[in-house]
Structures are given as structure tokens and as C-alpha cells.
Amino acid sequence: MTNSSIFGTEFIKTKSLEEEDYVASLNSTERKNRNYEWQIVWRNVFAFIYLHAATLYGIYLMFTGKVKLWTVLFAVSFTLLSAVGITVGAHRLWAHRAYKAKWPLRLFLALLQTMAFQNHIYEWVRDHRVHHKFTETDADPHNAKRGFFFSHMGWLMVRKHKDVFEKGAAVDMSDLEKDPIVMFQKKTYLFVMPILCFLLPLYIPVYFWNENPWSSWYVASMFRYTISLHFTWLVNSAAHLWGNKPYDQYIGATDNKTVAICALGEGWHNYHHVFPWDYKAAELGDYSTNLSTALIDIAAKYGLAYDLKTVSEKMIRNRINRTGDGTHPWAKQKAEL
Ligand code: ST9
Ligand code: ZN
């Protein structure tokens, strides 16, 4: 496979006669800016190669019994905690404002989100809002029309398309700029993130149950981080490529149960793109495939989360009947009537 098809350049270089006329009318600078050529960011490529090599070594250590069981259990727990920072925090709270949270919960979620190292909240939210606003166009940072690899992780190894900067500039971020916790995290991120994402998980197994530091590094730091990235990335790749579209068959996002389980409830992505303000990011409050919803409900019970937004059954039914692909049980009811 050539680099060009890995990064999906062919989807960008769409040419039509009309477009050629338009391009001919541009001056040379405008023309240069228009011709997007992806530029590989080698620093990131090498970082991901190291991360995956280290992860494979971590898996080898686990399968050959060279790691303590406690370290493996710790890695799983740490993955879950950092995932909550992404789903309950960055995604449902900060990106979509699907509920409100008191400052102790916001602070806790910001700490968990820092443990996940998926960029600071401000950057994560900006990319995600742009993704929702310009889904599957050149302005979408992880445009799934450029293929599985690009939307999964390739987008983190190349400079962004100019449309992401230009159209992204129109996205309102003023709410985050008013949140002191988000802005403090942004300012301190480069210092705090390596401590929380890599050093803390390295140190805890060594200090508390005398794990070998190298085993701890390869399993609790590297393996754990890589797995949590892939589970997250599946939402951008698999849940834009494979699955049902019960609510809107005309968009790329799909409902994908496997992704929902891996990503703590974020795989009901067809629903989520249609109703992004629903704090459940899914139609049903089924906790078994949506741990994030369970946690928001618990936080609401203790008054830490409030103003939970959701969608009425009538609105969902209307949408299913208007644009759904017929896979929803309610769509069948309509056909039988
Ligand atoms: C990672 C993120 O993995 C994953 C996000 C996934 C989201 C999934 C969502 C689904 C729901 C949640 C599911 C959770 C499940 C959890 C389960 C877990 C078990 N709008 O970016 P730069 C402007 S990160 C507007 O440097 P380049 C802006 O002015 C992994 N403007 O562009 C900016 O300057 P500043 C670790 C925008 O140079 C300037 O452009 N991190 C926008 O093209 C430059 O921005 C990495 O690997 C926008 N959207 O570089 C590092 N974007 O920021 C990745 C940019 O100062 N990042 N601007 O305001 C990089 O190295 C670079 O960003 C790059 C592009 C090379 C990718
Ligand atoms: Zn999406």
C-alpha cells in the first residue's frame, strides 16, 4: 500500500471541471494553499512505532508470566479510570455540554482526562466539535472518507488539512475559555501529563507490590496507554465504517455494539451524531454497554452532576421513521401498521 492510499489523499484530490475553472481563477498563493499535500510528522510516527513495539513486548511479558497479576489488574483499572476522563469528561461534559458538573467533579474528570493523554481538554474538544460540525469532510480532523487507517490513527501522524484550521476557526470555544479548570489544565499540561500518564503508573506497581520497573513500564505504562488509545480511536474509525444506522442512514456514523463495549458506551455513534446533546450518547440507559452513563447517573444522585439533557421518545420515533435505515425495532412496528 502506498503512503498516498494509507492517508487517503485520493479523497482530497477530488477534481471536477467546475473545480478546475475555479482553481484557474485563483492567484498563485491561493492555488498553493488549495493544493493540500499531506505532510508526515515523523516525530509522531516514531513515537507510535516505539509505543506499539513496547506494547508488544508488554504483551509478551504478560503471556510469559513475567509480570505480577496485581500489575495487570492495575493496568486494567487505570485504563478504565482514564477512559472515564475521556467519555464522561472531555466528551459528554466539555465537548457536548450534555450535563453540568460541580467543580469537584470537573477537577476529578480533568485529572482522569490528563491520565489518558489524548491532548488537553481544550484541544480534544476543539477537534471533536469540528468533527461534529463538518463530519466526513476535509474539515473533519479524522475524516473517515479517507479510510480506516487515517480516521483511526493516521490523522495523528500528518499535518491537518487546511480546512480544519479555516473552518475550525468558526467553532465557538468561549465556554471552555471561561472554565478555570480547563484553562489551568491547558497551561500545565506538558508538565502534569507525563507524570500522570506515564510515571505514576510506572511507579505505583514498583512501590506497592515490588514489581520490576521494566515490567511496570511495558505493561502499566505502554500497554495500558496503547490499548486505551485504540479503544478510543475505534469510535472515529469502526463506528464511522461498520454498523447499523437506525436513526439516520444518510450520515457516516454507525451504531456499533463492539465499539460501545470497548469505549464505555461511545459506540452508539449513529444515535450520538443525530442527538449529540444526550448525556447517554445512546438511546437507552443500558449500563452494560454504557458504563459512562451509569457513572453520570451516580454523580447526579449525589448532586455532583445536574441538568442532564436527553431526547424525548417522540423525537426519536420521528427521526427513526424519517431517516432511519429500518434496523430499529420501532421502524418494524411502523411497517407492520
Ligand atoms: C488522541 C486523540 O488520541 C483522540 C481523540 C479521539 C476522539 C474520539 C471521540 C469519540 C468519543 C469518545 C470515545 C472515548 C472512548 C474511551 C475508551 C477508552 C478505553 N479547529 O494540531 P495542530 C489550529 S491524541 C480549529 O498542531 P498541525 C490551531 O490554531 C494522542 N483550529 O496542527 C492550532 O494552534 P493551537 C496523543 C485548529 O500542525 C494550530 O491549528 N497525541 C484545529 O497540523 C495547529 O494545530 C498525539 O499523538 C481545530 N480542530 O499538527 C499528538 N486544529 O493549538 C497529536 C488545529 O496553538 N497531535 N487548529 O491553538 C499532533 O502532533 C498534531 O496535532 C498533528 C497536527 C501532527 C496531528
Ligand atoms: Zn463521529
Ligand code: ZN
Ligand atoms: Zn461527540
